[in-house]
Amino acid sequence: MSTPANSRSRELMRSSGGGGAQLADVLERVLDKGIVIAGDIQVNLLDIELLTIRLRLLVASADKAREMGIDWWEGDPFLGRGQKHGEVEDRLKRLERAAGIDGDSGSDDRG
Amino acid sequence: MTAADALYVYGVVPGDTTPDLFAGVDGMADGPVRLVGADGVAAIASSVPLTEFDTDALEQNLKDGEWLEQKVRAHNRVLAAAVGKATVLPLRFGAIYTGEDHVRTMLGERSELEQQLARLEGLLEFGVKAVLDPGVLRARLAESRGGAADEGSGRAYMLRKQLERELDREVRSFAARCAEASHECLSAAAVEARANPAQAPEVAGGEMVLNGAYLVGSGRQAGLRRAVDELKARYGEDGVTYELTGPWPPYNFADEEPAA
Numbered sequence: 497m498s499t500p501a502n503s504r505s506r507e508l509m510r511s512s513g514g515g516g517a518q519l520a521d522v523l524e525r526v527l528d529k530g531i532v533i534a535g536d537i538q539v540n541l542l543d544i545e546l547l548t549i550r551l552r553l554l555v556a557s558a559d560k561a562r563e564m565g566i567d568w569w570e571g572d573p574f575l576g577r578g579q580k581h582g583e584v585e586d587r588l589k590r591l592e593r594a595a596g597i598d599g600d601s602g603s604d605d606r607g
Numbered sequence: 608m609t610a611a612d613a614l615y616v617y618g619v620v621p622g623d624t625t626p627d628l629f630a631g632v633d634g635m636a637d638g639p640v641r642l643v644g645a646d647g648v649a650a651i652a653s654s655v656p657l658t659e660f661d662t663d664a665l666e667q668n669l670k671d672g673e674w675l676e677q678k679v680r681a682h683n684r685v686l687a688a689a690v691g692k693a694t695v696l697p698l699r700f701g702a703i704y705t706g707e708d709h710v711r712t713m714l715g716e717r718s719e720l721e722q723q724l725a726r727l728e729g730l731l732e733f734g735v736k737a738v739l740d741p742g743v744l745r746a747r748l749a750e751s752r753g754g755a756a757d758e759g760s761g762r763a764y765m766l767r768k769q770l771e772r773e774l775d776r777e778v779r780s781f782a783a784r785c786a787e788a789s790h791e792c793l794s795a796a797a798v799e800a801r802a803n804p805a806q807a808p809e810v811a812g813g814e815m816v817l818n819g820a821y822l823v824g825s826g827r828q829a830g831l832r833r834a835v836d837e838l839k840a841r842y843g844e845d846g847v848t849y850e851l852t853g854p855w856p857p858y859n860f861a862d863e864e865p866a867a
Contacts, residue, residue: 517683519676520810521734521852524803526679529858530618530699533717536709537613537657539665539701547669 612654613661614643614704616713617685618856619696619720622647624689632688635660635681640688645711648720651685651695652710660703686856691825694728696720697856723861730798730822732860733831733853736806737789737817737838739782743846745774785847786816789838796830797821801859816847820859828854 527547615635622644629640634653642649658664668674682700689695704710714720749770786802794800799822805815823831835851 517852518810519680520806522679522683523676524806525697525855525858526682526700528699529861530697531720531723531861532699533616533702533713535616535701535703535713536705537660537665537703538662539669539703547675 611657612638613657614652614706614710615655615660616643616698616702616704616710617651617653617682618689618698619648619650619714619724620689620693621724622649624649624693628689628692629685632685633681634685635678640685643707643710643714645714646721648714648724650710650714651689652704652707653685655703665701665703683856690854690856691731694724695856696723696727697858697861727822727857727860729825730857730860731825731828731854732857733821733823733828733851734855735789735793735817735819735821735831735835736811736815736850736852737785737819737842738811738813738848738850739778739785739816740813740846740848741778744778744781747845748774748777781845782814782816785842785845789817789842789849790819792838793819793821793831793834796827796834797823799860803859813848820855822857822860825854 617634617640620642624642626642629642629651632640634640636653636655636659638654640651640653643652644650659668668678679700686695686697704713752770790800790802801820803818803820805811805818808814821831832851835849838847839849
């Protein structure tokens, strides 16, 4: 199994990059980073975008950080300059409407 | 339909990578994780059932938090198995192909994959999160200002309010300074660096002032560790804790355009 040579890196991975990693750390990397390559079976890009925005609402506390004087994500497409938490939520609602998944109901009613 | 399976692609490694790295690693589904190679690069892939991964099923499954957590963790677990042993170029979640031929075609059409792998060779991603406990800092700041005003009188109340406002301001300015100085100090120990949006307090367990990712030479991890220790010594008493995670597959550095 694990040879002495690589036991150290295994140790490191167990403590962080591996199974014990915090979900938020894994989610923000796997869903929001990494190279984007379209496959044959299309993951609904709108769904992934919605997920990513929801995820950002969860993991990124934009207003809090801004209050604290931190505004690094100016180049960020969603939490960009001048965008407030509420605006991200508006964008989420617009996308949800476009995707036909108004709120949490499965109704087909698009009003 | 006869093809009940599709191929999920986790990432790309150099063509000479041994598939042994992924032996026994649990992927997205039951099947083994294998390499599908073409022209100097290979895709890390495993079979996934179309009942779970065709377009309609995916659309439903993506809304299921438990399903998503399982799959996202599997994606990371597979890539993590190669970290430190082969150069890994992580793909974002959701690259699904109908067969090996299509995966090979994709690899063949993307010459930049080989360049990206060359750029990331011998480098590892680490995460550093800095979280501030504002209570600790406020107590420290208040203490350094001397004793509290007399209780009771209206004047004392006004003074206390004013003090609160000043402390708020000082905490904000400290957080910004600490964030910037921390990122600078850590970046100096790295080849490349990214500062990501802070995680919410419920997730972070405090006010996250830094959510950084650092790309470090595999022999230079000690330098990053030293930087973290230095920051702990500098800001620990002010209520800031630092957490170093990794090595991660280089998710945060996979999408960079190669230098022209």
